[in-house]
Amino acid sequence: MKMIALGAVVAMILLDLLGTRSSVGGPMGMLMISFVIILAVGIYEAWANQRGPLGWIVNLVTALLGGLVAIIIEGMLMGAALPLLRLDGSLASSTNPAKYLLYAAMALLTVLGPWAALQIINRFRQGPTHRAAEG
Numbered sequence: 001m002k003m004i005a006l007g008a009v010v011a012m013i014l015l016d017l018l019g020t021r022s023s024v025g026g027p028m029g030m031l032m033i034s035f036v037i038i039l040a041v042g043i044y045e046a047w048a049n050q051r052g053p054l055g056w057i058v059n060l061v062t063a064l065l066g067g068l069v070a071i072i073i074e075g076m077l078m079g080a081a082l083p084l085l086r087l088d089g090s091l092a093s094s095t096n097p098a099k100y101l102l103y104a105a106m107a108l109l110t111v112l113g114p115w116a117a118l119q120i121i122n123r124f125r126q127g128p129t130h131r132a133a134e135g
Contacts, residue, residue: 001115004044008037008107013100034110038067041114049122062121063114070113074106 011033019029042063046056081102087094 001041001044001111004037004040005108005111007040008033008111009104011037012103012107016099016103030106033107034067034071037107037110038063038114041067041111042118045115045118058121059118062117066114066117067110068113069117070109073113074109077109078102078106 012030015026015029015033019026039060042060045063046059049055051059085096085098087096
């Protein structure tokens with residue numbers, strides 16, 4: 001999971017450094033990277049825990065839902081944080097170093113969303129006997 005998080009941060013920052021600055025290409029590239037991150041988290045968790053076919057489906061659907069919730073929360077946090085940075089224009093055209101910290105935070109939140117959703121589902125998969133033994 002650490003490698004997925006590291007790869008996510010590197011991919012988001014590289015997209016900005018090497019990618020497009022257009023009004024459509026940049027956000028679409030970020031969305032595509034986010035989608036790949038979400039799928040990677042779901043696939044990794046299913047593979048690591050040796051899930052069956054139904055488990056793979058449940059993992060991927062759960063990861064997608066958790067990732068979408070994470071992306072929505074990211075959007076709300078970015079909307080609140082951008083006015084505090086006092087940028088001269090848009091974030092994409094800014095040269096502020098905080099831009100790269102925001103991209104890294106977005107990548108980490110994109111990993112955290114599906115991971116948290118999968119952890120919640122895993123609690124339900126254990127059944128009542130395992131949960132009673134833990135608590």
